[in-house]
Amino acid sequence: MEDIIVSVAQRTLIAGTPLLLGTIGEVICERSGILNLGVEGVMSVGAVTAFIVTFYTQNPWLGLMAAILAGMMISVIHAFASVSLQSNQVVSGLALTMLGLGISGLAGKSYVGKPLTVKMNTFAVPYLADIPIVWKIFFDQSPFFYMALLLALAAWFTLEYTELGIKIRSAGENPKATEAQGVNVALIRYGCILLGGGFSGMAGANLSISYSKSWIEGMTAGRGWIVIALTIFALWNPMRAVIGAFLFGGIFVLQYLLQPLGISPNFLAMLPYLATLLVLLMIGLGDSKKLNAPAMLGEPYKRGER
């Protein structure tokens, strides 16, 4: 029994980590007022990039860096369209997803089915590794897990307590007033979209060089869309995203665990989406100001327009 609990808890954290990484990025992006529906595509690009670079260099850390870079680079498209051209963010986000899925499929064509000989090894935290049960769950994880937690903390602190965070949030709340304060809203939003892209790239790398050590087409399997849902579920707060990501990760694991007991895995698979709708409903019923929703999310901002 103890073994099962440890294994379920461990796998929950493993499944939740890529979701958390992607969600931190989307939270930052949406806080600046930009809705980015391209996560699924960018994640896929990150996954294939990390795989190919690790495949040739035999160094997963290089693979991770390349994935972050690739994620940022392809996100420029969304930044250009939504910030510079003030286009509809839904449409350009979807374009990014399509493009990302297409390019990653084409780039990864000849790597399908080839396993990596190295991967991001798990890392046991010294000293803490002596606590029974707990250490196995929390302190013998892939570096992605620790990085995700630290980055969530950093993103939360930055958004809530620093000047940069105030600038990002006010760009999402009231871009006109922000601009009047001498802040370059376009620059902030570009930065946030690129940063979000980097996070999605990292989430993709997590999948291809740590979660599994292979590349197949469509390996992101809708995680990018779960990230969009999680961002709302977390009410645009990186620390709440931690709870949300591992909750959703747990649902992933439970699908397989509860199937033999006669509980339909489809109902469990539905839960993240139902939960998100429920959270949206709560936001709608409550006061959206109190719940952090960026006021100008998804609204194009044109400089100098009255």
Add this chain to the structure above:
Amino acid sequence: MKIRIIDREKITPGDQVLALVFSVLAGLFVIGLIFLAFGVNPFFAIGKIFAGSFGSIYGFKETVTKAIPLILIGVGLAIAFRAKFWNIGAEGQLLMGAIFGTWVGLNWGPHLPAPVIIPLMFLAGFIGGAIWGLIPAFFKIKFAINEVISTLMMNYICAEILIFLIVGPWKGKTKFGFPYTDDLPASAILALIPGSRIHYFTLGLALLTVLVLWMVIYKTRFGYEVREIGENPEAARYAGIDFFKTTLIIMAISGGVAGFAGIGEVAGLHHYLSYPDSISSGYGFTAIIVAWLAKLNPFFVIIAGIFFAGILVGGDAIQISLGLPAATVEIFNGTLLVFLIMGDYFLKHKIRIDFHVRPRTIKHET
């Protein structure tokens, strides 16, 4: 030199066509570059795509077959997008239509002749799609819930419901344990144009839908209200337009016609329910580009629908002949969409480059 971006005061239909043609050509050029970067001969690949879909009678018949759902969904999305309701849940609405319609076909089909059961199935399909479209519409108007997210979530929920049905209660007794429903009875199956897979009943329905929705948008008071809500919501509110009622009707239509597409696919091609991916190859998402390319005009949806159906068919062709992955076709869709966005921008704005900026006169004090 000074670069300024100014708004274009007047946009003629000629400008629109020019922007469209130029966007598509520029898009194709970039797609070629992407192919080149991955070591695929761009002329061969792009040529193969269009030869595969428009270059042969067989290919063109397939293109028309795939255009049927794209036109139906695209025209429904066009009306929703006109009211600025960002319905990206057509995929789920299609599946719900397939579920409702198939239930009617399986349960009532054995007792009813084709002229009765087929309209009933399509009616059920419409109702299924409409219900799936009405939920997010209701949420948006009553609770201000962002429809982009809610329609997206509804897609996944519907896909899971469908899988639950086919592996569970609806699993066919004649399917040897495969997760499919039983075949629809013969009376519930649509006839095809001989030598093709074109189910002409659905094709006719799609064209009729285009005609009706065109008249609705441009010739009725309701259409005026839809456009007013999208273009000028403040004025619409002032004019006393009932947002709640209008949005519900829009989404019932938008979801309902996607439901038509869903039951059309099942009754025309598959004859039983199976996994979501096999019932729809992402038609709900591709139709978003179709509607966008058509500038939300129902008649243009026909052309745009055939164009993107061609890319889907051509995508299958290069998959087989060049061994390229299935996702390659997404590069087409994504890149063209990006260029359509840019084309839109340059249609609405002018870039003026002043080469001779008058030098400021500087007075020297002596």
